[in-house]
Amino acid sequence: MINRAAILGTGSWGTALATLLAQSLDEVCLIGRNAKTADEINQHHTNHHYLPELTLPENITACTDIAAAATYPLVLFVVPTSATEATAKQLAEINLPKETILVSCSKGIAAHTGERMSQLIHAHLPENPLAVLSGPNHAEEVCKSLATCAVIGADDHALAEQLQKIFTTNAFRCYTSDDVAGIELGAAMKNVFGIAAGIADGLGLGDNAIAALVTRGLAEMTRLGTRLGGKMETFIGLSGVGDLMATCYSPHSRNNRVGKALGKGGKLEDIVANLGMVAEGVPNTKSIHEAGLKADIRTPLTDAVYQILYENKPASEALEELLTRDTRPEAD
Numbered sequence: 554m555i556n557r558a559a560i561l562g563t564g565s566w567g568t569a570l571a572t573l574l575a576q577s578l579d580e581v582c583l584i585g586r587n588a589k590t591a592d593e594i595n596q597h598h599t600n601h602h603y604l605p606e607l608t609l610p611e612n613i614t615a616c617t618d619i620a621a622a623a624t625y626p627l628v629l630f631v632v633p634t635s636a637t638e639a640t641a642k643q644l645a646e647i648n649l650p651k652e653t654i655l656v657s658c659s660k661g662i663a664a665h666t667g668e669r670m671s672q673l674i675h676a677h678l679p680e681n682p683l684a685v686l687s688g689p690n691h692a693e694e695v696c697k698s699l700a701t702c703a704v705i706g707a708d709d710h711a712l713a714e715q716l717q718k719i720f721t722t723n724a725f726r727c728y729t730s731d732d733v734a735g736i737e738l739g740a741a742m743k744n745v746f747g748i749a750a751g752i753a754d755g756l757g758l759g760d761n762a763i764a765a766l767v768t769r770g771l772a773e774m775t776r777l778g779t780r781l782g783g784k785m786e787t788f789i790g791l792s793g794v795g796d797l798m799a800t801c802y803s804p805h806s807r808n809n810r811v812g813k814a815l816g817k818g819g820k821l822e823d824i825v826a827n828l829g830m831v832a833e834g835v836p837n838t839k840s841i842h843e844a845g846l847k848a849d850i851r852t853p854l855t856d857a858v859y860q861i862l863y864e865n866k867p868a869s870e871a872l873e874e875l876l877t878r879d880t881r882p883e884a885d
């Protein structure tokens with residue numbers, strides 16, 4: 554029986570997931586790289602930088618020694634996607650038992666290769682049971698036990714069901730799925746459209762424009778995601794349209810906030826530096842733009858965000874080009 558878990562990553566989502574798992578498990582250990590944060594969690598039961606209003610329950614502790622993960626039967630990856638591979642390597646080096654169950658909770662695909670996080674983790678820890686978790690889940694709301702749903706994906710249905718029991722609470726209803734690729738691809742792409750929605754908001758385009766963007770974003774997500782191995786129904790599920798809406802409409806979304814500041818004329822470097830947290834849409838715009846080119850799939854919204862982020866194109870110019878493209882059938 555699983556009654557203890559380690560969480561790699563002491564940021565917003567790692568901390569919120571700790572509060573969730575602390576309801577069903579005896580002990581949760583947050584493992585991070587920052588000794589000050591670990592001390593704050595152990596001594597004051599807070600993680601002020603990431604979730605300022607939260608008081609953590611007593612059965613959550615923290616440390617900075619990744620080797621401690623080897624003593625837990627369940628280990629969650631909740632570091633930024635840019636750190637997932639290095640973290641998986643570290644776990645392999647500490648000889649993690651092959652029975653340890655791993656869950657990837659980060660949202661994004663790898664730069665250049667387009668690999669999904671579960672693929673990166675599996676490459677270094679090939680024998681460990683592995684699942685992914687995603688959905689419309691802002692840490693700021695989950696840590697307050699505000700109701701939401703999530704999906705747990707695994708090739709092994711029994712594993713997904715085992716995790717469903719552990720993660721589900723009265724306020725966090727988990728579904729299972731066997732479409733690991735679809736879950737991870739939807740989660741990565743919604744970050745980019747969150748930035749796009751923020752840009753539209755910052756430009757003052759109004760509610761109709763954002764609804765149109767969410768809808769065409771879903772079409773783009775489904776077009777590329779199904780080509781890359783995801784199932785159509787996953788993109789109209791919690792990790793697709795569900796998380797797309799959470800990210801495009803919520804002021805909690807860091808991606809949305811980055812986009813809004815860009816739409817108002819801010820500089821990307823300054824915006825990212827001031828955010829103090831990860832906005833996965835920034836690196837993932839590049840990864841997904843590259844994945845679209847490689848798969849020869851049209852990704853006009855992602856390309857527009859790419860040009861704004863990486864080619865210094867003014868947002869108003871990118872918008873004009875999007876709107877004046879050749880018209881086409883909706884289903885095309």
Ligand SMILES: NC(=O)c1ccc[n+]([C@@H]2O[C@H](COP(=O)([O-])OP(=O)(O)OC[C@H]3O[C@@H](n4cnc5c(N)ncnc54)[C@H](O)[C@@H]3O)[C@@H](O)[C@H]2O)c1
Nearest residue numbers: 563564565566567631632636659660690691692830831833
């Ligand atoms: N915040 C949310 O609401 C939320 C919800 C679901 C999924 N996610 C996903 O979870 C992942 C983590 O996001 P977050 O919100 O916790 O980010 P965050 O910025 O709040 O925290 C990131 C944490 O990772 C640590 N970190 C940064 N670089 C690292 C590195 N190179 N090696 C090890 N640790 C490193 C930081 O010190 C920090 O503790 C992202 O992929 C994000 O998309 C976030």
Ligand SMILES: O=P(O)(O)OC[C@H](O)CO
Nearest residue numbers: 688689690691806807808
């Ligand atoms: O703050 P964001 O934009 O990274 O979104 C957080 C979560 O992914 C929402 O489900």
